[in-house]
Amino acid sequence: MTDAVRAGRYDPAVREAHGYESIAVADGGCAADLAVDAARSAIARSAVDPAEIGLFVHAYVDEQGPEGVAEPASYVQGMAHGGRARAFGLRQGCSGALAALEVGAMYVSADRAVVLTSADSFRREGDRYSDDQGAVAGDGATAVVLGGGDGVARLLATDIVGDGRFSGLAGLDPAGFQDRREYLRAQRQRVMSMMRTMNEAKRDCVRGALADAGLEARDIRHWLLPYTGRFLVEGDFLDEFGIDPKRTTWELGRTVGHLINGGDSFVGLTHLLETGTAEVGDRVALLGDSTGFSFSCAVLEILARPAWQAGG
Template sequence: MYVRSTAVVLGDREPVQDAVAAGRYDPAVREAHGYESISVAGSGCAADMAVEAARTAIARSAVDHADIGVFVHAYVDEQGPEGVAEPASYVQGMAHDGRARALGLRQGCNSAIASLELGAMYVSAGGAAVLTSADKYGRQVDRYREDQGAVAGDGATAMVLARGSGVARLLSTEIVGDGRLSRLTPLDPGRFDDQQAYRTAQRRRVVSMMRTMTEAKRDCLRAVLADAETGPEDVRHWLLPYSGRFLVDRDLYAEFGIDDERTTWGLGRTIGHLISGGDPFVGLTHLLETGAVEVGDRVVMMGDSTGFAFGGAVLEIAAPAAWPVGP
C-alpha cells in the first residue's frame, strides 16, 4: 500500500526569544532544548485546521471520494468547534463529499503513528483511508511552562493512504505498548510552589523512566526495521518527534546510527512539538515538498507517548510529489 499524498497546516512562527524576553520561557531551558520558534495558530480551532489539511491531501491524492472508507483523526486536547462532541466525524463531514467511517484516536504523542497502523489495516482490506491529526494549545498553563521536555506547537497534518501507487510505499508499522508506565504521566506544574521545585521533581521522574522507555523504543525500532527487511544503515531519513534536545536519547541514536543531519530537527526546532504526534508527518511532507528525498530512499517515522506507547513505520519513496507547492 502507498502514501498517496500528505498535507500540513501550521500557525505563524513565534520566536522563542520573544517568550524569553517576556519572562514566559526560562532562558536556561530554552538553551537546553534549542528551539528557535514555535508554531502558534491564530483564530479558529484544531478541528478546522485538520479539515483544511484533509481537503488539501485529498485533492492532491486524486482519490475518488467514493473510495474513501475511513477517516482516522488523532488528537489529545479539545478540538472544537463549540458544540461538536466528535471531532473525527466533524473532520470527515467537512472534508469529504460522502459517507465514511470516522474514528477518533487518542494515544498521546503516539496518536498519529497509531492512526497510520490502524488506517493501513483498513486499506489492506480495500478502499482508501484519510489520516489526520490536529493540535491547538489551549491549556491554562503557558505553553512555555507546561512541559520541561518540549514546547507544544500548533498544527494539523493529513495523509491519504491507498493501494496501487503513490509517493511512498508503506513497508511496515509497529506499536509497542506498556501501560505499566501510565502512572508516570506528566506532573501538574500547579501542584508545586515554584518552577524550580517543579523542574527538580520532573527531572527525578525523567531519569527513572528513561531506561524503561529507551528499551521500549529500541524494541519498536528493531521490530519495524526487521519487518521491512531494512537495516539502520539503509535508512536515509529519520522522522522523529520534535522534543527538545534535552531529552534526545543519544544511546538510541548511537545504536541505530542516527545523526541530526538525517532528521528534520532543523525544521522541528522552528515549529515545536505537535502533541498528537504529527511531527513525523510534518517532516515527511517537508521532505517530499522540498525534493530532499529520492526514489528508493528508506524513511523511518517514529512516535512515542511517555509511559504508554511507542510507534514506528518504514516507508520507501516511490515517486516525487506530484502536487504543486506554493512559495
C-alpha cells in the first residue's frame, strides 16, 4: 500500500480512513485458474466422495479467462473435478459467494454434494486503488464443499434481501433541473435516501438470518464482515448488534483487500478454522453486500475441528 501511495495511485487520507495495510495481488494467471486451485484444495480437505458432487456454482464479477473459455463455471468444474456435474455461474456482485451458498444448499441431499467457488483478479481498465470509494479490490479465490453428511460446520440459516430501486442512481439528468444547485440537492437527497435504505436492508438481512437460526446477536461468536475498509463498516451497525471488532477478521482483511465476488467471509471462515480460533459450538455469521443492491447473511455452527492445518 505504501508503494501505491508513493506512486499517487492511492490517496493517503483514504488509506488512513480505511486502514488497509496490504492487498493480495495475483502473480499472473487468470481468475478461473485461481478458482480451480481453491476447489481442488477444498475437495481434498472434505470428506465428500468426488463421485457424489453433482453441482458447481461459481460466483464472479470480472473477466475470468482463460482465453477462449466462454463459461468459467464449466471450466472450473472440468479442471477441478474431472467427472460429470452441473455447473453454472452466478454474478451477484459482492453478495455472490453467499448467494451461491444459498443456491447450493437447496441442492444438497443425502447423496449429492455441491462445490461453491468464487474468484476475481483485477484486470479491468482503471486502477484498483481509485475505482471504488475507498474499498480496494484484492485478487483471490475461495471454495467450499457442501454435503449432507458430517463436516466441520452446519449451515443454520441464510437470508438475502434485495432492493434495486436505486440501481439508476447515476441516471439523474442535470438538464432536467433549473440550475446546478437544484441538481446537486436532488442528487444528495437521493444518495441519502439510498444509504438509509441500504443500511436498513442490511440490518433486516441479519435479523432475518438470526431469526431463522433461532439465535440472538449475542449468540454469535464470530462476525465475518466484508473487507470493504474500516470506514465502510459503520459504527452504528457494530453497535446495534453488539459486535466487538475483535470478534471480526478485519485484522486479516486489512492485509487481503475486498474480494468483489463476496468471498471475504469464506476467507475469514477458512482463517478461523485453520488457526483454531473457531471452537466447536461457536456460531458464526457471514455477511455480504452489493451495491446492486443485495444483502446477504448466513449463520453457521462449528461442529468439529478440521483435520487439516494452515497451508494443508
